Amino acid sequence: MTRWTGKDLPDLNGRTVVITGAGRGLGLITARELARAGAHVVLGVRDAGKARRAVAGLPGAFDIRSLDVADLTSVRAFADSWRGDLDILINNAGVMDIPGTRTADGLDLQTTTNYTGPFVLTNLLLERVTDRVVHVTSQLHRQGKIDVADLDWRTREYNGMSAYQASKLAVVLFSLELQRRLTAAGSPVRSVLASPGIARTSLAAHSRSNVINRFTFLTNDAERGALSVLYAATQDVPGNSYVGPDGLGGLRGHPALRRQGEIGLDQDMAARLWDATTELVGKVAPLAPVTAERVDWQNSITVLKDRRQ
Numbered sequence: 001m002t003r004w005t006g007k008d009l010p011d012l013n014g015r016t017v018v019i020t021g022a023g024r025g026l027g028l029i030t031a032r033e034l035a036r037a038g039a040h041v042v043l044g045v046r047d048a049g050k051a052r053r054a055v056a057g058l059p060g061a062f063d064i065r066s067l068d069v070a071d072l073t074s075v076r077a078f079a080d081s082w083r084g085d086l087d088i089l090i091n092n093a094g095v096m097d098i099p100g101t102r103t104a105d106g107l108d109l110q111t112t113t114n115y116t117g118p119f120v121l122t123n124l125l126l127e128r129v130t131d132r133v134v135h136v137t138s139q140l141h142r143q144g145k146i147d148v149a150d151l152d153w154r155t156r157e158y159n160g161m162s163a164y165q166a167s168k169l170a171v172v173l174f175s176l177e178l179q180r181r182l183t184a185a186g187s188p189v190r191s192v193l194a195s196p197g198i199a200r201t202s203l204a205a206h207s208r209s210n211v212i213n214r215f216t217f218l219t220n221d222a223e224r225g226a227l228s229v230l231y232a233a234t235q236d237v238p239g240n241s242y243v244g245p246d247g248l249g250g251l252r253g254h255p256a257l258r259r260q261g262e263i264g265l266d267q268d269m270a271a272r273l274w275d276a277t278t279e280l281v282g283k284v285a286p287l288a289p290v291t292a293e294r295v296d297w298q299n300s301i302t303v304l305k306d307r308r309q
């Protein structure tokens, strides 16, 4: 069996890619490899100086832009400043098993970083996207439980790992519903999922679950973990594919088409989640001053909804 690696990337000259949270970890490796293959890579990051230092000296074309995916004002500003086409959007930024904290918009930080912020970013940029949106999820989506009435952990007791699992399931359901809407609208754009398996990065450094990183025979190094993202971003895979490592349990190995958990294929749940998320984000919006800019944003978030027949 041939095992896909970064050497198999196609020529990406002329392609523009946005990757969020690309100043370190899997995002940085993905950015490096895509740029090496010729893509113009835009890193959407919280710390531009750190990202600039991270890509200094690497071959290829990089553009560093400020983006905090957990801050909807920052997300809007990033999307508003975008000009021209965007071939590939990679929603990579993420946090895992962090304490319950509220964002500037009053939303749950972990849920917003992993799911709600990328949901808004994707909707705002969607009309610019020509090829695909890649959502970085996790095998832990299989343990996820979503309460559409309390997406944002207001009434339930918050638990860091449960919130992570739920956010990664939300990402899987987001991809499902996004693909359904794209297909219904006759769009050629694809929504694709990537799971790195378990890759040794600093994601879980503070978490009890980090203990698994000691068992290196069970896990991918960061370079191999990033291959799933690279494969999902560049290979000719069907819409709503789930790309993950080919080894036991989808935890390590080289990228292959795998199957998301049954729970991630629940179309009814995906539609309800989309509506609940739109409603949640709509509640945040009135906190910001009413400007023409915001009206545009609200219109664009429902753009696919309006096209649905």
Ligand SMILES: NC(=O)c1ccc[n+]([C@@H]2O[C@H](COP(=O)([O-])OP(=O)(O)OC[C@H]3O[C@@H](n4cnc5c(N)ncnc54)[C@H](OP(=O)(O)O)[C@@H]3O)[C@@H](O)[C@H]2O)c1
Pocket (backbone or CB within 6 Å): 020, 021, 022, 023, 024, 025, 026, 027, 044, 045, 046, 047, 067, 068, 069, 070, 071, 091, 092, 093, 094, 095, 096, 113, 136, 137, 138, 139, 195, 196, 197, 198, 199, 200, 201, 202, 203, 204, 225
């Ligand atoms: N490693 C794994 O085993 C594994 C498994 C399954 C899924 N994943 C997913 O893979 C993705 C990348 O994780 P990783 O392993 O590379 O972890 P990592 O090394 O901790 O990197 C996380 C990245 O996300 C960025 N980030 C966090 N919050 C952000 C925000 N509000 N706005 C913008 N960027 C933000 C971080 O930027 P700063 O430098 O500014 O903090 C960092 O660049 C995540 O979505 C994660 O859930 C990883």
